[in-house]
């Protein structure tokens with residue numbers, strides 16, 4: 001990691017440490033719209049973020065601090081297809097709202113993990129879990145770019161307004177793919193930019209929203225997930241959060257096996273060279289064809 005990316009990550013960590021501390025003085029909400037000056041959060045509530053995105057039934061089932069600590073831009077638990085007994089991982093779990101809601105859906109046979117790099121957020125989430133009486137949850141310290149969980153160990157990954165903060169989004173997508181079991185699902189809410197925005201505009205608009213590392217465009221997000229190996233990718237913008245920037249629901253699946261990739265590579269090889277398909281398949285061939293990707297947009 002370069003010094004610059006390390007500095008950006010520290011900035012994100014400080015911002016959320018201050019936000020977690022501020023929960024006790026009830027001055028917080030939203031991933032975005034927060035300013036950090038001198039390490040102290042001066043956080044304003046932005047429209048389109050926070051606990052207003054959850055229904056009254058969900059809000060009533062959780063401790064007040066878990067609700068106040070909601071800093072997301074969507075409701076990933078509502079979009080993730082959770083089943084009894086699932087193992088769920090929330091990337092950037094903050095005060096734990098989505099972990100606690102997931103835990104209620106998956107029941108005692110399941111397990112919901114929250115991953116966060118900020119000690120103050122982990123402490124808040126653990127306190128909220130205790131208050132909620134949740135026994136099937138665990139909050140783990142670590143980064144979403146190097147997830148401290150084994151390969152193929154999770155059924156569903158959720159995340160709420162966090163991946164836009166990452167300085168290494170390809171690593172996040174690759175790690176999400178690695179820890180998901182075959183057929184595992186991704187159901188996340190995130191801030192994305194319209195495709196016409198330049199990288200500089202994405203950074204500027206993202207920075208205004210507090211998404212310090214800069215949001216990806218919808219096309220870049222789709223390509224990043226495809227490169228990591230995901231299939232059945234859908235990205236649905238839900239509400240505009242700034243000029244050219246939208247909160248969106250992202251769904252994707254890890255294939256049951258890599259066989260479909262090999263079949264696709266063989267088909268590509270045959271159409272390119274007219275060979276029988278028994279020639280050498282390279283990593284270039286193992287990426288889904290642009291045609292197949294385009295069709296899913």
Ligand SMILES: C[S@@+](CC[C@H](N)C(=O)[O-])C[C@H]1O[C@@H](n2cnc3c(N)ncnc32)[C@H](O)[C@@H]1O
Pocket residue numbers: 012013016017030031032069070071072073091092093094095096097098115116117118121142143144145159160161162165166
């Ligand atoms: C916008 S808040 C969202 C919290 C939670 N998902 C919610 O909806 O309330 C972002 C959270 O992600 C964590 N975070 C940001 N970047 C991270 C990274 N690279 N690795 C791990 N956690 C990260 C922050 O500490 C913070 O708790």
